[in-house]
Amino acid sequence: MKNDILKIxxxxxxxxxxxxxxxxxxxxxxxxxxxxxxxxxxGKTTVFNLISGVTKVDSGKILLNDLNIAHxxxxxxxxxxxxxxxxxxxxxxxxxxxxxxxLAFDNEDQKFWASFLGDWWRKPASAKDTARQSKKQIIDEYxxxxxxxxxxxxxxxxxxxxxxxxxxxLRALINPHNLLMLDEPVAGVTPELRDKIKKxxxxxxxxxxxxxxxxxxxxxxxxxxxxxxxMDAGQVIVEGIPDEIRHNPKxxxxxxx
Ligand SMILES: Nc1ncnc2c1ncn2[C@@H]1O[C@H](COP(=O)(O)OP(=O)(O)OP(=O)(O)O)[C@@H](O)[C@H]1O
Ligand SMILES: [Mg+2]
Numbered sequence: 001m002k003n004d005i006l007k008i009x010x011x012x013x014x015x016x017x018x019x020x021x022x023x024x025x026x027x028x029x030x031x032x033x034x035x036x037x038x039x040x041x042x043g044k045t046t047v048f049n050l051i052s053g054v055t056k057v058d059s060g061k062i063l064l065n066d067l068n069i070a071h072x073x074x075x076x077x078x079x080x081x082x083x084x085x086x087x088x089x090x091x092x093x094x095x096x097x098x099x100x101x102x103l104a105f106d107n108e109d110q111k112f113w114a115s116f117l118g119d120w121w122r123k124p125a126s127a128k129d130t131a132r133q134s135k136k137q138i139i140d141e142y143x144x145x146x147x148x149x150x151x152x153x154x155x156x157x158x159x160x161x162x163x164x165x166x167x168x169x170l171r172a173l174i175n176p177h178n179l180l181m182l183d184e185p186v187a188g189v190t191p192e193l194r195d196k197i198k199k200x201x202x203x204x205x206x207x208x209x210x211x212x213x214x215x216x217x218x219x220x221x222x223x224x225x226x227x228x229x230x231m232d233a234g235q236v237i238v239e240g241i242p243d244e245i246r247h248n249p250k251x252x253x254x255x256x257x
Contacts, residue, residue, distance in 0.1 A: 002027055002029045003029055003030045003031075004027035004028060004029055004030065005028055005029070005030040005064065005065060005178060005179055005210050006027065006028040006051070006062070006063065006064055006179060006212070007026075007027045007028075007061070007062075007063040008024060008025055008026050008027070008047070008051070008060070008061070008062055008063075009025050009060055009061040009062075009063065010023050010024070010025055010059065010060040010061070011023070011024040011025070011047065011050060011057065011059075011060035011061070011062065011070075012024075012057075012058045012059045012060050013043075013046055013050055013055060013056075013057065013058050013234075014058060019233075019234050020043045020046040020234055021043045021046050021047055021050065021234045022043070022233065022234035022235050023060075023234075023235060024043070024047060024060070024231070024234060024235060024236055025060075025236065026229045026236050026239060028179065028210060028212050029210075029226075029227065030210050031205070031208055031209075031210055032205070032210060032211075032226040032227060033201060033202075033205050033211045033213065033224055033225050033226050033227075034211070034212050034213070034225065034226065034227045034228075034229065035212075035213050035214070035215060035221045035224070035225035035227070035228045035229065036212065036213070036214045036229050036231060037214070037215065037216070037218070037221055037228060037229070037230055037231070037245075038230055038231035038232050038237075038254065039232060039254055039255055039257065042231040042232050042233060042234065042254075043231055043233070043234040043235075044183075044214045044231055045087055045183055045214065046234075047231070048084065048181055048183055048214065050062065050070070051069075051077075051082065051181065052074055052077055052078070052082055052084050052181070053069070053072055053073060053074035053076070053077040054074050056071070057070040057071060064077075064080055064081075064082065064178075064179070065178075067080070069082075078175070081176065081177045081178035081179060082177060082178070082179050082181065083172040083173070083175045083176075083177035083179070083180050083181070084172060084180075084181040084182075084183070085165075085168045085169055085171075085172045085180075085181070085182045085183060085185060086168075086183055087183040087184050087187075087214075089161075089164050089165075089168065090168070091156040091164055091167060091168060091171075092156065093155065093156055093157030094155060094157065095155065095156065096152065096153050096154060096155055096156070097143070097148075097151045097152050097153070097154055097156055097159070097167050098136070098139055098152045098153065100156055100167060100171060101139045101142070101167070101170060101171055101174055102135060102139070103171070104170075104171040104172070104174040104175045105135055105174060105175075138174070139152075139174070140152075142170050142173065142174060143170070146166055146170065146196070146200060148163070148166060148167075151163060151167070160190070160193075161188050161189060162186075162188075162189035162190050162192075162193030162194070162197075163193070165185055165186070165189055165193070165197065166193065166196070166197065166200075169182065169185060169197065169200065173204070178210065179210050179211075179212065180204070180209055180210065180211045180212070181211075181212045181213070182201075182211065182212075182213040182214070182215075183213075183214045184214055184215055184216065185197055185201075185213060185215065186198075186215060186217055186220050187215075187216060187217070194217070194220060198220060198223065198224050201213075201224055202224065205226075213225070218246075221242075222242035222245065222246055223242075225242055226241070227239065227240070227241065228240060228241070228242055228245040230245060230248075230250070230251050230254065232254040232257075237250050237251075237254060238250050238251060
């Protein structure tokens with residue numbers, strides 16, 4: 001029996017005549033990196049949007065530790081501990097790296113949800129420490145951990161695409177969470193930064209983080225993921241460990257269509 005932090009059950013979403021997500025079911029095991037892959041338009045980002053509540057679910061369940069979060073508001077879902085990096089960059093270009101990261105800190109709502117949800121809702125260290133340490137200090141530590149302290153006072157519009165991705169990952173990390181979701185973290189990123197992001201994700205897993213990631217770069221995905229879920233036309237067509245996915249004819253067929 002898998003120890004799933006998140007379970008998707010029979011999820012459906014249509015946009016007009018397009019069935020973007022069609023009876024989709026899968027689980028995300030705690031403490032692992034799970035990859036959601038599939039050809040363009042197969043419904044991956046829509047699944048992320050449904051999980052984070054920015055798109056309304058037609059039918060089906062999204063269970064976060066057995067609590068059905070389908071139909072909750074995005075702010076509530078975020079406060080329940082789902083942190084996300086979007087496919088398109090969402091940094092404030094005229095703010096510095098530090099200022100962008102400052103915006104990621106928790107708010108009073110989380111104390112309410114923590115008391116409501118009880119023990120399983122574990123606040124990560126960054127949030128617990130907020131009272132003791134200054135936010136600036138925490139940001140410094142995060143920047144240091146990724147060796148990007150030199151970027152702290154730069155406006156994010158002056159960063160490279162890959163550097164922005166790193167800052168976005170940091171922002172999602174600072175936001176207290178139990179599940180980190182990344183939509184194409186290395187798309188358009190240079191090979192060096194791609195390696196750095198890979199290292200960062202593996203270090204996060206070693207610290208006990210649970211990560212759900214969408215990525216087209218197969219080389220990256222099959223190296224970093226413990227479990228791979230393949231979507232095509234809104235459905236999960238196959239799932240397994242990277243070695244099984246690499247040679248699966250159904251996967252090749254989906255990408256060749
Ligand atoms: N807001 C929307 N309105 C109408 N159609 C949408 C909307 N969002 C997604 N779709 C459609 O739903 C389908 C799934 O799109 P989605 O963005 O989830 O795919 P994806 O797997 O993330 O693709 P990619 O790999 O290109 O990012 C596509 O046919 C897309 O055009
Ligand atoms: Mg997408």
